[in-house]
Amino acid sequence: xxxxxxxxxxxxxxxxxxxxxxxxxxxxxxxxxxxxxxxxxxxxxxxxxxxxxxxxxxxxxxxxxxxxxxxxxxxxxxxxxxxxxxxxxxxxxxxxxxxxxxxxxxxxxxxxxxxxxxxxxxxxxxxxxxxxxxxx
Numbered sequence: 001x002x003x004x005x006x007x008x009x010x011x012x013x014x015x016x017x018x019x020x021x022x023x024x025x026x027x028x029x030x031x032x033x034x035x036x037x038x039x040x041x042x043x044x045x046x047x048x049x050x051x052x053x054x055x056x057x058x059x060x061x062x063x064x065x066x067x068x069x070x071x072x073x074x075x076x077x078x079x080x081x082x083x084x085x086x087x088x089x090x091x092x093x094x095x096x097x098x099x100x101x102x103x104x105x106x107x108x109x110x111x112x113x114x115x116x117x118x119x120x121x122x123x124x125x126x127x128x129x130x131x132x133x134x135x136x
Contacts, residue, residue: 039107049109060119061102067126068095074133091132094125
């Protein structure tokens with residue numbers, strides 16, 4: 001018996017309702033060409049990331065997350081003591097930007113350097129949050 005395997009694409013029902021036409025519209029077996037999406041959910045036939053890579057990324061994200069919790073606690077105390085109108089929206093903006101970069105890192109876990117670049121870039125907005133919370 002001969003088995004013929006079609007070139008499978010990773011279209012899903014979710015791609016029809018996702019913004020920007022869906023993230024998962026590239027062929028699963030395609031190499032790094034110009035049409036491949038940078039951010040996509042892993043397909044069932046994608047190789048699993050190594051345990052060390054996943055644990056290192058999760059540890060880095062946990063450190064950033066605990067820092068965000070510390071900034072939030074400090075900001076809460078400041079808000080209870082009276083803060084100007086710009087304080088909470090500014091902290092929220094930079095905190096959400098940092099979290100969005102962390103989420104992007106996990107969505108690009110199959111890339112070589114992009115997840116690490118996004119995790120390092122997430123430190124920037126978090127540093128601004130720390131400075132605002134500590135200096136005000």
